[in-house]
Amino acid sequence: MLIYLNGSFVAEEDAKVSVFDHGFLYGDGIFEGIRAYHGRVFKLEEHLKRLYESAKSINLTIGIAKEDMAEVVLETLRKNDLKDAYIRLVVSRGKGDLGLDPNNCSKATIICIAAQIKLFEQTMYEQGLNVKTVAIRRNNPDSLNPRIKSLNYLNNVLAKIECTQAGVIEAIMLTQDGYVAEGTADNIFIYRNNVLLTPPLSAGILEGITRNTVIQLAQTLDIEVKEMLFTRHDMYTADECFLTGTAAELIPVRNVDGREIGLGKPGAIFKQLLKEFRTLTQVNGPEIFS
Numbered sequence: 001m002l003i004y005l006n007g008s009f010v011a012e013e014d015a016k017v018s019v020f021d022h023g024f025l026y027g028d029g030i031f032e033g034i035r036a037y038h039g040r041v042f043k044l045e046e047h048l049k050r051l052y053e054s055a056k057s058i059n060l061t062i063g064i065a066k067e068d069m070a071e072v073v074l075e076t077l078r079k080n081d082l083k084d085a086y087i088r089l090v091v092s093r094g095k096g097d098l099g100l101d102p103n104n105c106s107k108a109t110i111i112c113i114a115a116q117i118k119l120f121e122q123t124m125y126e127q128g129l130n131v132k133t134v135a136i137r138r139n140n141p142d143s144l145n146p147r148i149k150s151l152n153y154l155n156n157v158l159a160k161i162e163c164t165q166a167g168v169i170e171a172i173m174l175t176q177d178g179y180v181a182e183g184t185a186d187n188i189f190i191y192r193n194n195v196l197l198t199p200p201l202s203a204g205i206l207e208g209i210t211r212n213t214v215i216q217l218a219q220t221l222d223i224e225v226k227e228m229l230f231t232r233h234d235m236y237t238a239d240e241c242f243l244t245g246t247a248a249e250l251i252p253v254r255n256v257d258g259r260e261i262g263l264g265k266p267g268a269i270f271k272q273l274l275k276e277f278r279t280l281t282q283v284n285g286p287e288i289f290s
């Protein structure tokens with residue numbers, strides 16, 4: 001595997017960063033998880049828009065233009081001869097001293113890895129996930145805004161620890177006010193009273209690329225969609241529930257906190273949206289080998 005590291009492609013065993021890199025020392029950095037399907041990089045423009053917005057939000061200068069970053073992603077896939085892959089694009093504040101002052105980091109570290117990722121077994125896509133709401137709340141937007149896809153994923157990791165210790169594979173985090181926010185690496189949708197609901201960005205969630213794609217697809221299918229806060233009660237009593245994310249794609253939820261959702265199996269709305277999503281992934285995004 002060849003990895004892009006600060007302007008060069010290096011072998012996996014040579015892909016190393018300094019122990020003084022602030023991405024490692026302080027989680028001071030940002031990242032994107034992107035997918036390539038059938039020789040195209042799905043929603044690359046949208047991912048790069050979010051990456052540069054995250055950078056601006058933490059006052060991090062990436063150091064290369066968005067267009068050049070797009071080429072970094074495409075070239076990483078070409079170098080590894082990949083048409084279907086998961087891409088991890090990481091930008092950290094860079095090497096500094098042991099203090100946390102970002103001003104001591106002169107140049108951002110840029111890394112691009114193209115590989116495979118599998119979050120959930122195929123059976124879970126067919127039967128649905130069991131998920132659990134956890135005590136750990138989603139970060140308060142006034143502290144570390146979840147809109148920033150930062151390297152600070154300890155909030156998510158702690159939620160993951162909590163659900164796996166309870167024997168459940170995915171966690172649902174609530175907002176500080178107790179409304180449903182999102183999963184550890186995915187957004188959430190419920191279908192209830194003939195309306196598709198998903199939490200609003202103001203709830204303090206990551207603006208998922210897959211979330212936004214599903215909202216657009218639902219609209220084209222004349223499925224009423226509302227971005228609005230909802231509670232665990234709404235989730236428990238929904239007809240359908242599913243999660244969305246680059247790694248997860250669309251995955252149905254069959255049980256939340258011991259409550260069976262709907263008929264306890266993937267619903268018609270989920271299946272309709274997944275079918276349209278799969279079609280879109282085959283034709284969207286810049287070609288890798290054009």
Ligand SMILES: Cc1ncc(COP(=O)(O)O)c(CNc2cccc(C(=O)O)c2)c1O
Nearest residue numbers: 033184185186187206208209210245246247
């Ligand atoms: C907290 C959170 N919420 C929603 C999403 C979905 O966003 P996208 O639809 O843009 O992917 C994420 C995405 N998080 C994400 C994406 C890709 C891989 C991994 C991983 O766990 O390796 C995590 C996430 O981390």
